Amino acid sequence: MRTLSRTALSKSALAERLTVLTPDPLPTREHLFDDKAQLAVALAKAVAADLRGAIARRGVARLAVSGGTTPRAFLTELSKQTLDWAHVTVVPVDDRWVASDHPRSNERLLRETLFQGAAAQAQLLPLRRPTSTPEAALLPVLSQVANEALPLDVVVLGMGEDGHVASLFPDLERRDVGLQPRGRAPVLAIRSASAPEPRMTLTLSAIFTAPSLYLHIEGAKKRQVLDNAARDPRSTLPIRSVLAGSPVVPLLYWSP
Numbered sequence: 001m002r003t004l005s006r007t008a009l010s011k012s013a014l015a016e017r018l019t020v021l022t023p024d025p026l027p028t029r030e031h032l033f034d035d036k037a038q039l040a041v042a043l044a045k046a047v048a049a050d051l052r053g054a055i056a057r058r059g060v061a062r063l064a065v066s067g068g069t070t071p072r073a074f075l076t077e078l079s080k081q082t083l084d085w086a087h088v089t090v091v092p093v094d095d096r097w098v099a100s101d102h103p104r105s106n107e108r109l110l111r112e113t114l115f116q117g118a119a120a121q122a123q124l125l126p127l128r129r130p131t132s133t134p135e136a137a138l139l140p141v142l143s144q145v146a147n148e149a150l151p152l153d154v155v156v157l158g159m160g161e162d163g164h165v166a167s168l169f170p171d172l173e174r175r176d177v178g179l180q181p182r183g184r185a186p187v188l189a190i191r192s193a194s195a196p197e198p199r200m201t202l203t204l205s206a207i208f209t210a211p212s213l214y215l216h217i218e219g220a221k222k223r224q225v226l227d228n229a230a231r232d233p234r235s236t237l238p239i240r241s242v243l244a245g246s247p248v249v250p251l252l253y254w255s256p
């Protein structure tokens with residue numbers, strides 16, 4: 001019996017030790033949907049409710065949304081929501097340094113999807129300026145974001161399969177500015193081997209001013225990247241910095 005109890009003890013002791021060594025994954029509040037269309041409607045309703053609440057509290061609402069391909073249906077659904085759009089300011093979390101009518105422009109994406117119908121009364125605060133480089137526009141963009149967009153009320157982040165959010169890529173040089181919860185600047189000019197063009201992006205210190213932070217992620221691959229980053233304290237992916245640094249538990253909206 002003694003031998004068995006000693007073996008049993010070592011297994012339970014080992015299990016206990018492993019539990020201590022394997023920290024809990026960083027939390028998100030999950031909203032899972034069977035398909036993208038259902039997710040788009042639910043996310044639009046949730047964001048619209050947050051915006052109404054912000055307007056009721058402080059007379060204005062400030063929203064930062066991601067670009068790319070995922071959010072198109074959500075942004076169109078959001079434009080259909082009934083709220084006092086004239087008191088809403090919308091800023092892209094990042095933009096590509098291309099003309100505002102270029103197919104890869106996030107500003108163009110917003111004008112085609114969100115700024116339709118009554119929602120066209122909202123104020124768009126573009127990150128793109130008519131300068132040849134984002135660096136040349138950094139100070140005026142930084143000043144306008146700081147004065148007219150912060151603090152944010154709602155942020156909707158997408159994520160790349162490499163774990164980037166906004167234009168904060170894994171090869172980001174200025175991690176001290178881009179990924180710190182209380183970094184030194186709300187906006188960064190970015191050049192990355194991961195991006196075909198220079199970018200302007202909000203930093204996490206700007207993103208973390210919002211009391212409502214949504215992660216809008218679709219597909220199994222991105223879900224795996226998110227879950228791995230949530231579980232691995234050694235992960236250096238930007239999405240890990242979001243999960244670890246956010247002052248609020250991110251709201252995950254996911255569909256296959």
Ligand SMILES: O=C(O)[C@H](O)[C@@H](O)[C@H](O)[C@H](O)COP(=O)(O)O
Pocket residue numbers: 066067068069070071093094095096106157158159160164165166167
């Ligand atoms: O300008 C951008 O590209 C976005 O702001 C970016 O952060 C986006 O959320 C991810 O790259 C995912 O993009 P997809 O939705 O196209 O996969």
